[in-house]
Amino acid sequence: MPWSNQSGGPWGQKPQGPWGNGPQGGGQPPDLEDILRRGQDKLKGFIPGGSGGARGIAAIALGAVLLWLATGFYTVRPDEVGLNLIFGKYVGKTGEGLRYNFPYPVGSVIKPRVTTVNTIEVGQRTGDTTQRISQREVPEESLMLTGDENIVDINFTVQWQVSPTNPEHYVFNLKNPDASIKAVAESAMREEVGRRNIQAVLTTDRGPIEAEVRRLMQVQLDEYGAGVEIRQVQLQKVDPPQQVIDAFRDVQAARQDQDRVRNEAETYASRVxxxxxxxxxxxxxxxxxxxxxxxxxxxxxAARFTQVYETYKTAPAVTRERMFIETIEKVLGASDKVILDHGVGQGALPLLPLGSLQAPAPLQPQAGGAPRNQPGTSIQQGAGR
Known part of the structure; x- marks a missing residue:
């Protein structure tokens, strides 16, 4: 049943509400015109000379202008750079501290953070769900073609920050910074991987790839006027595709065996x-x-023969005698021998075992090359020759 002031409502005959006395003055709403009139009367008391005075209007306008101008002060933090705009046009930048620009709507200030390092993931997405970190692969970004027409699965991160020298380029030239930087990073990585064989990408060229991709990204972003500095490019995973990773591991093991055998062969060759x-x-x-x-x-x-020949020409008889003696000495000096006088012992002496009477003596070479008997060799010289 609707509440009525005539009957007093459901709580009795008197006009009372549920919390005590009911609405006073017969329940009539307040007079809005009376409230506005009272406000105007109070305002006239603060304005010198009444509402029609020029001085009062000027004072109000001046106060409003000063209050509006005071809103142009702003503070730039150490990690920020202030970009001043007037009617939407960039007019300059300011460093840290208390600064001033025309207040809104004439002027405005944009304060990008230039020391914050941002990270972009390519090939994967990392999220924190239910108090644990989860990673999700993005194959359309990670699968790349190498120079020898193989496919490699690469995940990497890019760390970047707003350039402290050209923050206005970052603010006004990039509509979607994260998407633009990720597109440039993926393009640079595909270009660099396409120049190399898969074996080098998987093993030895990680460092050169990171450095070259960072350089290519910085050059491309500078050409775009992006106002971004690339701090680091880091490869997180470089593997063959999951479907053929076992075959690649077998190939890698075979290459390691090949290198081992080659090293052993080179070691053997370096020794032999x-x-x-x-x-x-x-x-x-x-x-x-x-x-x-x-x-x-x-x-x-030849020199000895020449000398003997010269001597022979001078004294042939003496030379022949000497040559005969030297020849006999060479022939008989190396053999066991017993020399008997032909006039003595014609009968019995030849029957004696003369060969066993003396042992053969070793021969010693003479100065001229002919052997001679050792001391103690007995030779019986006959009376005649």
Whole structure:
């Protein structure tokens, strides 16, 4: 049942509400015109000379202008740069501290953070769900073609920050910074991976790839006027595609075995080759020594023959006698012998075992090359020859 002031409502005959007395003054709403009139009367008391005074209007306008101008002060933090705009046009930038620009709507200030390092993931997405970190692969970004027409799965991150020297380029030239930087990063990585073979990408070229991709990204973003500095490019995962990773591991194991066998062969060669070269040098030196000895002996024999011939021309008889004696000495000096006088012992002495009476004595070469008997060799010289 609707509440009525005539009947007093459901709580009795008197006009009372549920919290005590009911609305006073018969429940009539307040007079809005009376409230506005009272406000105007109070305002007239504060304005000198009444509402129609020019001085009062000027004071109000001046106060409003000063209050509006005071709103132009702003503070730039140490990690920020202030970009001043007037009627939407960029007019300059300011450093940290208390600064001033025309207040809104004439002027405005944009304060990008230039020391914050931002990270962009390419090939994967990392999220924190239910108090644990989860990663989600993005194959359309991670699968890339190498220079030898193989496919490699690469996940990497890019760390970047707003350029402190050109923050206005970042603010006014990039509509979607994260998407633009990710597109440039993916393009640079595909270009660099396409220049290399998959074996180098998987093993030795990680560092060069990171450095080259960072350089390519910085050059491209500078050409765009992006106002972004690339701090680091870091490869997180470089693997063959999941479908063929076992085959690639087998190939990698075979390459390692190949390298091991090659190293063993090179080690063996480095040991055997010097030995063979040393033996060859020894043989060559021995042959050269033998050649020099033979040549020297031949030259000595030729010189001796020449000297004997010259002597023979001077005294033939003496030379023949000397040559005969030297020849007999060479022939008989190396054999066991007993010399008997032909005039003595014609009968019995030849029957004696003369060969066993003395042991053969070793021969010693003379200065002229002919052997001679050792002391103690008994030779019986006959009366005649």
């Amino acid at each position: 080759v010097p030995e063979a070269r040393g033996e060859a040098a020894r043989i060559v030196q021995a042959a050269e020594g033998y050649r020099e000895g033979v040549v020297a002996d031949a030259r000595g024999a």
